[in-house]
Amino acid sequence: MSQKSFLFSGFGGQGILFAGKFLAYKGLTDGKQVSWLPSYGPEMRGGTASCGVIISDEPVGSPIVTNPDILVAMNLPSLDKYESAVNPGGIIFADSTLIERKVERDDVTVYYIPATKLAGENGIPTLANMVIMGKLLAVLGDNSEEGIAAALGKVISARKAAMYDANYTAMKLGADYE
Numbered sequence: 001m002s003q004k005s006f007l008f009s010g011f012g013g014q015g016i017l018f019a020g021k022f023l024a025y026k027g028l029t030d031g032k033q034v035s036w037l038p039s040y041g042p043e044m045r046g047g048t049a050s051c052g053v054i055i056s057d058e059p060v061g062s063p064i065v066t067n068p069d070i071l072v073a074m075n076l077p078s079l080d081k082y083e084s085a086v087n088p089g090g091i092i093f094a095d096s097t098l099i100e101r102k103v104e105r106d107d108v109t110v111y112y113i114p115a116t117k118l119a120g121e122n123g124i125p126t127l128a129n130m131v132i133m134g135k136l137l138a139v140l141g142d143n144s145e146e147g148i149a150a151a152l153g154k155v156i157s158a159r160k161a162a163m164y165d166a167n168y169t170a171m172k173l174g175a176d177y178e
Contacts (some may be wrong), residue, residue: 003056005065008129009082010095011072012040012049015129018155019072020051022111023131026142026151027055035063072132073099074115091139093132111135117174127170134174143175 004150015039023034024132025072031055034071040049071086074151079092079099086092088107113135115128137143148171156164 002071003054003058003093005068006070006072007050007057007065007068007082007085008072008074009048009050009056009078010054010072010129012047014049014074015126016040016049016074017051019129019133021052022130022151022155023053023055023136025154026137027053029147029150029154030142033059034057035060037065038063038141050078069095070136072136074129074132075099076101077130078101093136093139095128095132097128113174113177118177119170122169122173124166127166128141130167130170131177132175134171135177136174137171138175143171 004067008016010016020036024034027034033055033057040047047059052063054060054063054065067085067087068090069087071082073082073096076099079094079112083103083105086108088110092103092108092110094110094112095115096112097114101109103110115131118131119128137149152164152167154168
């Protein structure tokens with residue numbers, strides 16, 4: 001059985017829940033079984049936000065992600081809190097614009113992406129989350145244009161349809177970042 005668990009974490013307002021929901025829809029459009037479980041503090045913007053996503057070939061037994069295979073840390077408190085929880089052999093994606101320290105473990109693969117900086121420099125300052133999503137999908141070899149387009153079409157509401165191209169651009173920035 002193939003199953004991957006993801007944990008997204010950062011400050012409220014960074015698009016943590018949106019990124020997780022995008023990945024869950026991506027899994028659905030690929031015919032997988034998924035779960036998406038958001039968690040956020042009462043402060044909303046500026047407070048903590050996280051969400052767990054599980055993508056599996058089989059039905060998901062529990063939506064709770066305590067030991068993710070893949071961690072997306074958008075700020076230092078998130079890396080500090082969840083670095084040790086990542087399964088050995090897992091992957092950590094860190095926004096190096098906001099996280100200055102290096103990951104202390106040597107049993108995980110780490111990608112440092114200056115997502116906040118890249119998004120700001122390209123006129124899409126609110127889409128650092130999708131810059132990291134682009135890199136994540138590229139690393140996993142799961143960045144087909146059809147799958148990304150289908151998932152973006154599901155997760156972007158009709159009211160925000162104008163954001164489709166900006167989200168796609170952000171993901172391309174991340175995918176192309178070396």
